[in-house]
Amino acid sequence: MDPLLPRFRSLIESAIPKLAALGEQAAGQPVKTGGWSCKQILGHLIDSASNNHQRFVRCLLGGGLTAWPNYEQNGWVETGRYQDLPWAGLVEFWTGYNRLLDHILSHAPQEKFALRYEVGDSDQSLGELASSYLDHLEHHLKQILD
Numbered sequence: 001m002d003p004l005l006p007r008f009r010s011l012i013e014s015a016i017p018k019l020a021a022l023g024e025q026a027a028g029q030p031v032k033t034g035g036w037s038c039k040q041i042l043g044h045l046i047d048s049a050s051n052n053h054q055r056f057v058r059c060l061l062g063g064g065l066t067a068w069p070n071y072e073q074n075g076w077v078e079t080g081r082y083q084d085l086p087w088a089g090l091v092e093f094w095t096g097y098n099r100l101l102d103h104i105l106s107h108a109p110q111e112k113f114a115l116r117y118e119v120g121d122s123d124q125s126l127g128e129l130a131s132s133y134l135d136h137l138e139h140h141l142k143q144i145l146d
Contacts, residue, residue, distance in 0.1 A: 004130055005106055007134060008134055011134065011141070012099065012102065020088070039090060042082065043077055043090065044077050046090070047080065048137070049101060051071055052101065052129070053101060059117045060108055113127035
């Protein structure tokens with residue numbers, strides 16, 4: 001098993017009760033003046049899970065990602081209207097999606113983590129791509145939970 005997988009699993013499972021404990025009102029407030037609310041940040045993380053799901057599977061299929069569209073995070077968060085959704089539902093969806101990604105990566109052949117793939121205009125391994133996703137996830141969870 002790749003070393004990033006226990007980190008991924010621990011990050012998800014430790015965040016779930018903390019996210020669930022955050023009330024609806026608190027989740028709807030911006031984390032900083034003029035910034036996104038916890039709902040919008042978690043929605044952004046759902047968008048990130050969706051984008052990375054595509055990347056992980058395409059890498060595992062061996063095709064790489066030579067033409068990958070830019071991720072317009074503000075547009076995605078606005079379009080998703082995460083602010084209007086119930087917090088508990090967002091937490092449940094985020095949890096399920098990340099457990100799916102953990103399942104996919106946990107069943108990937110070990111040698112696939114080291115193979116290089118074109119991802120947009122860069123060259124990365126699946127391990128680097130997954131590690132970058134976890135760093136991003138950790139950064140935003142700290143925004144919500146600190």
